[in-house]
Amino acid sequence: MINNTAYYRVCEFLQPEHFGNAVHGRIFAAIGKLLGRGQIANPVTLKNLFDQDGALTEIGGAQYLARLAGAAAAIINAEDYGRAVHDLYLRRELIGLGEDVVNDAFRQDLDDPAVEQIERVEKKLFDLATTGQTEGGFRAFGTALTSAILNAEAAFKRSGKTVGVATGFVDLDRKLGGLHPSDLVVLAGRPSMGKTALATNIAFYAARNYRPAAAPESHKAAEDGAVVGFFSLEMSAEQLATRILAEESGVSSDRIRRGDVSHEDFDKFVQASQQLAALKLLIDDTPALSVAAVRTRARRLKRQQGLGLIVIDYLQLLRPSNQTRAQDNRVQEISEITRGLKALAKELDVPVLALSQLSRAVEQREDKRPMLADLRESGSIEQDADVVMFIFREEYYLSREPTRRPDEAENKYSERYQEWRERLEKVHGLGEIIVAKQRHGPIGAVKLRFDAETTKFDNHMAPDHLPTADF
Numbered sequence: 001m002i003n004n005t006a007y008y009r010v011c012e013f014l015q016p017e018h019f020g021n022a023v024h025g026r027i028f029a030a031i032g033k034l035l036g037r038g039q040i041a042n043p044v045t046l047k048n049l050f051d052q053d054g055a056l057t058e059i060g061g062a063q064y065l066a067r068l069a070g071a072a073a074a075i076i077n078a079e080d081y082g083r084a085v086h087d088l089y090l091r092r093e094l095i096g097l098g099e100d101v102v103n104d105a106f107r108q109d110l111d112d113p114a115v116e117q118i119e120r121v122e123k124k125l126f127d128l129a130t131t132g133q134t135e136g137g138f139r140a141f142g143t144a145l146t147s148a149i150l151n152a153e154a155a156f157k158r159s160g161k162t163v164g165v166a167t168g169f170v171d172l173d174r175k176l177g178g179l180h181p182s183d184l185v186v187l188a189g190r191p192s193m194g195k196t197a198l199a200t201n202i203a204f205y206a207a208r209n210y211r212p213a214a215a216p217e218s219h220k221a222a223e224d225g226a227v228v229g230f231f232s233l234e235m236s237a238e239q240l241a242t243r244i245l246a247e248e249s250g251v252s253s254d255r256i257r258r259g260d261v262s263h264e265d266f267d268k269f270v271q272a273s274q275q276l277a278a279l280k281l282l283i284d285d286t287p288a289l290s291v292a293a294v295r296t297r298a299r300r301l302k303r304q305q306g307l308g309l310i311v312i313d314y315l316q317l318l319r320p321s322n323q324t325r326a327q328d329n330r331v332q333e334i335s336e337i338t339r340g341l342k343a344l345a346k347e348l349d350v351p352v353l354a355l356s357q358l359s360r361a362v363e364q365r366e367d368k369r370p371m372l373a374d375l376r377e378s379g380s381i382e383q384d385a386d387v388v389m390f391i392f393r394e395e396y397y398l399s400r401e402p403t404r405r406p407d408e409a410e411n412k413y414s415e416r417y418q419e420w421r422e423r424l425e426k427v428h429g430l431g432e433i434i435v436a437k438q439r440h441g442p443i444g445a446v447k448l449r450f451d452a453e454t455t456k457f458d459n460h461m462a463p464d465h466l467p468t469a470d471f
Helices: 005-010 020-036 041-052 054-058 064-068 076-106 114-130 142-155 168-175 197-208 237-249 253-258 263-276 289-307 330-348 360-364 380-386 393-400 410-427
Strands: 184-189 223-226 230-232 281-282 309-313 351-358 387-392 430-438 444-451 456-459
Touching: 005 020, 005 076, 005 380, 020 064, 020 309, 076 230, 114 263, 114 289, 168 430, 168 444, 184 263, 184 330, 184 380, 197 230, 197 237, 197 309, 197 351, 223 387, 230 289, 237 253, 237 263, 237 281, 281 430, 289 309, 289 330, 309 330, 330 380, 351 393, 393 410, 393 430
Parallel strands: 184 351, 184 387, 230 281, 230 309, 309 351
Antiparallel strands: 387 430, 430 444, 444 456
């Protein structure tokens, strides 16, 4: 009230509700309103606003405003005093939160298990820890431009020339530029197309290439690669580990699962496990997680070990945070889930790779290549995602050997059988990633090699790009 510039030093983190005395909070809010209108806030201009305020009249009215102004401390320390008010507010909130935790724990409610209470408390604590932070708000264009140039510099220095987390597939990284921070990337496909295999390959590549930033104050979370949080709602952690072990050792995952391995295979396991043990790949295989639980656990992981990539396998197995509102409408549920995942990507500034099922409409068409309209149960997936990719393996649909029809001539059947053999040979071991939507770049398709035994995708080298042998 003596110098209004002091308000602007504290208004970014201090709110009216932070004051222990509610009347002081109303005075602070009124000062903000006057300054917002371009007026001066002092006891004289504030008097008119509080003439009808009974709470202020009880403690002295306009005379109290004058006494407050007269008791003002040094203006130069206004921000420190504001921080002290905010710190006391946090302490009061912690006391209240602690009392709520105790009361909820004593209350025997079968619909409110202890695990959900813990997740709720973690969320409240995180919200309390971030309240008053000043990272939000407007940023000068010059600041944003500097960040963009630093990202371009980082991409230039990386071998893969990617701004985001590299997937390890050259053609896909060339099209996407890696998985960008704050992006929601949806990888969709029909069952048995290899969604989990591809997601596991990407997560493994990112974790294997993880190199932390050289300086703690660096704007980058990592020089290359990423710490990966893998939420596996469909498969157990052991099954995912088996897939990665098969990929690295070259032994079929099916043989590992059945125990059909030799002594030589065990030597390969030992050698592979020594390289894999230190991977920054953390797996959470808790079933039926809610979006709120994913957010809580991802925040905790970022706080404890850093986090550069989140993988969710798969989207339809998540539960929305608000069960009571959307439990009868699956479309609303998926919409809430995709919005929550996009918000999580922006909040933690990491890419979120979410797998998704496709509807059966694909099976009814002659051309089985997926389209955006095939995304299952909700158009919000297409709307909220920054990148939508489909995985398609024609070999899967051609793998069934054709049989002779009852009224079909022998020569016709032979022609059809030969045509089937030629098509199968052409697509054997090939997968296709169709980038159907991308906010940052072009759409199109890239080919990958797929080894079904080890469930491993690899870069595809077209015959016209193979080196020629000169003799």
